[in-house]
Amino acid sequence: MVQWPPRPPAVVRQVEDVVAFLRTLRRAAIAMTAHRPDRRTLLRCAALPCLAALPCLAALPCLARAAPLAAAPKDLQAAVRRFAGGAPVREGKVTIDVAPLVENGNTVPIAVSVESPMTATEHVSAIAVFNEKNPERNVVVFHFTPRSGRAAVATRIRLAASQKLVAIARLSDGSHWSAGVDVVVTLAGCLEGS
Amino acid sequence: MARTLIHAPKTAARGEVIEIRTLIAHPMETGYRAGPEGRLLPRDILRRFTCRYDGEVVFAADLHPAVAANPYLAFRTVATATGTLTFTWEGDNGFVQTESQAITVT
Numbered sequence: 001m002v003q004w005p006p007r008p009p010a011v012v013r014q015v016e017d018v019v020a021f022l023r024t025l026r027r028a029a030i031a032m033t034a035h036r037p038d039r040r041t042l043l044r045c046a047a048l049p050c051l052a053a054l055p056c057l058a059a060l061p062c063l064a065r066a067a068p069l070a071a072a073p074k075d076l077q078a079a080v081r082r083f084a085g086g087a088p089v090r091e092g093k094v095t096i097d098v099a100p101l102v103e104n105g106n107t108v109p110i111a112v113s114v115e116s117p118m119t120a121t122e123h124v125s126a127i128a129v130f131n132e133k134n135p136e137r138n139v140v141v142f143h144f145t146p147r148s149g150r151a152a153v154a155t156r157i158r159l160a161a162s163q164k165l166v167a168i169a170r171l172s173d174g175s176h177w178s179a180g181v182d183v184v185v186t187l188a189g190c191l192e193g194s
Numbered sequence: 195m196a197r198t199l200i201h202a203p204k205t206a207a208r209g210e211v212i213e214i215r216t217l218i219a220h221p222m223e224t225g226y227r228a229g230p231e232g233r234l235l236p237r238d239i240l241r242r243f244t245c246r247y248d249g250e251v252v253f254a255a256d257l258h259p260a261v262a263a264n265p266y267l268a269f270r271t272v273a274t275a276t277g278t279l280t281f282t283w284e285g286d287n288g289f290v291q292t293e294s295q296a297i298t299v300t
Contacts, residue, residue, distance in 0.1 A: 106262060106263070107262040107263070108262070111268075131260060134259075134260050135224070135226045135259070136258055136259060136260060138256075138258040138260070139258055139260040139261065140255060140256065140257055140258060140260070140261055141255065141256040142253070142254070142255050142269070143251075143253065143254040143255065143256075144253060145250075145251065145252055145253075147247065147250065147252040147271060147272050147274065148252055148253050148269065148270060148271055148272075149211035149212075149270045149271050149272040150211055150270045152269070152270060153253075153255075153267065153268060153269045154266075154267075154268040154269075155255075155261065155262075155265070155266055155267050155268070156261070156262040156265075156266050157260050157261055157262055158224075158259075158260050158261070158262050159260075189262075
């Protein structure tokens with residue numbers, strides 16, 4: 001289904017909102033100082049909305065889709081720590097392939113992979129997937145051996161709400177790597193009755 | 195016995211990385227859902243999937259309630275020798291099912 005005119009991306013919409021807000025403020029300020037406002041009042045009127053806009057602009061980068069682990073809620077971080085056994089988890093190496101906008105949360109196709117030669121000395125031993133808002137943090141844990149050939153799997157999961165997904169890979173050298181992604185779900189899975 | 199679908203190549207070259215896709219008919223009842231009478235339905239999920247190649251584990255997965263009904267898993271393994279691929283699903287209420295498929299490696 002194609003919507004026309006197309007909805008601009010969220011960032012653009014937010015910028016437009018901020019601009020519209022600035023215009024109203026300025027108009028109100030000018031109306032207040034109706035008859036021949038002196039230079040200082042005008043400057044003040046211009047400065048005020050600029051200050052008001054600052055926090056809005058600062059919030060903009062949060063809209064980016066990549067979701068760092070550090071921004072994850074406490075219980076999600078705790079689940080990741082349990083899997084990593086307290087070892088440090090670095091960002092990178094892991095690729096999560098999932099649609100950014102999911103229509104049906106009951107079956108969400110997801111693929112996770114890690115680039116690795118998969119030799120006896122250097123391979124991926126496990127990949128765990130965690131979520132933010134389902135009743136349980138764990139989703140699935142995959143176990144590999146050098147005979148797996150490639151650390152790449154695909155499955156289908158349930159998502160109860162729009163949320164963050166995190167995948168953690170454990171390598172044979174004991175290091176842990178992570179990737180996070182935000183998914184928007186229109187029809188929630190799990191929670192509604194049969 | 196639950197119905198299963200297994201897609202694995204019948205033949206492969208030695209050392210080739212082959213893709214295996216498996217699907218099993220199972221409700222994966224989460225234990226968080228209410229039934230028609232409003233009571234929570236007891237959990238009934240598959241807990242573990244294992245793929246063995248001539249008896250050696252080449253891939254395994256721990257499943258949790260967040261895995262969708264009729265669990266689908268696509269993974270890879272190295273075709274090392276002519277032999278048998280064995281797939282085992284284990285779950286709540288003593289559920290165990292094993293399927294196998296032969297593979298010829300040239």
